[in-house]
Amino acid sequence: MSGDVLAITEHRRGDLRDVSYELITAGRQLADALGGDLHLAVISGEVSDFADQLNRDGVDAIHTVDEGEEFNHDVYTQVITQLYDELQPGAVVMPNSVNGLDYAPAVANRLDLPLVTDAIDFSADGTLEVTREQYGSKVETTVEVDADHVALTIRPGEWPAAEGTGDAEIATFDATIDESAVKSTVTGFEEVGGGDVDITEADILVSVGRGIKEEENIELVQALADALGATLSSSRPIVDNGWLPKNRQVGQSGKVVTPDVYIAIGISGAVQHVAGMKGSDTIIAINTDPNAPIFDIADYGIVDDLFDVVPALTEQFE
Structure with missing residues (x-):
């Protein structure tokens, strides 16, 4: 060829x-x-x-x-x-x-x-x-x-x-x-759940996973995202639970993202999720499990309880 x-x-x-x-x-x-x-x-x-x-x-x-x-x-x-x-x-x-x-x-x-x-x-x-x-x-x-x-x-x-x-x-x-x-024409656009947020366009993504445990705890991660001027995204379990809308999902069955900074909080790093974010310029992972697959691709990793780390980071950036 x-x-x-x-x-x-x-x-x-x-x-x-x-x-x-x-x-x-x-x-x-x-x-x-x-x-x-x-x-x-x-x-x-x-x-x-x-x-x-x-x-x-x-x-x-x-x-x-x-x-x-x-x-x-x-x-x-x-x-x-x-x-x-x-x-x-x-x-x-x-x-x-x-x-x-x-x-x-x-x-x-x-x-x-x-x-x-x-x-x-x-x-x-x-x-x-x-x-x-x-x-x-x-x-x-x-x-x-x-x-x-x-x-x-x-x-x-x-x-x-x-x-x-x-x-x-x-x-x-x-x-x-x-x-x-020509059998069809575009008559308009309607964003799916989550308003006009497009995580594929974000420079900084703060992504939350199963480690957040309860829906009300997402507010903790949202506070960090706000302090950073970042956009909140998630892994599939969060969307499957109905805690965040589908357009926030990163991964093979969600959206492929390439932000400047991707912060994975309580995300183990399943291959389906990694496929959607491995092109990020800088990947930061927070997880209690030192053997979590997410650390294999992370540029920086924090092995600790997210409920201690995230509030401390939020305070620093505020």
């Missing part, structure tokens, strides 16, 4: 998603392995502004398509298919996100490409090998792609965001949209 890489960026409600910058890093890695160039596609929204923001080191060309404001399955599928026909890349790389998993199968089907989802790494030495995780991230597997062209989705948080200023050529791509094939 050889050739260029086409990466499909993502935005929502006027802002680029973090995964768009991670796609540049992943796409550059793959393009280098395949011996080709990295092309970005910016579809819908403020495409000119988005293209300027995405013009970073490693990008060779950016293609903009000014068609609508928000993501639309039918528009994206048509545009990506036409871009593929124009560029003939060796790989199409898309985010393993709600939107990406919406259109990626349709694109792969239209183009008759093998689709490998949720990639966490890849390499190519004649044959493309894609690394994935299975069984709740307990097992790491390698998939060999026996094809000249492939469609991939990458897991958010696995690659660092691209930095630096690039000099890629930015050009408008004249896609032909069959309006009769």
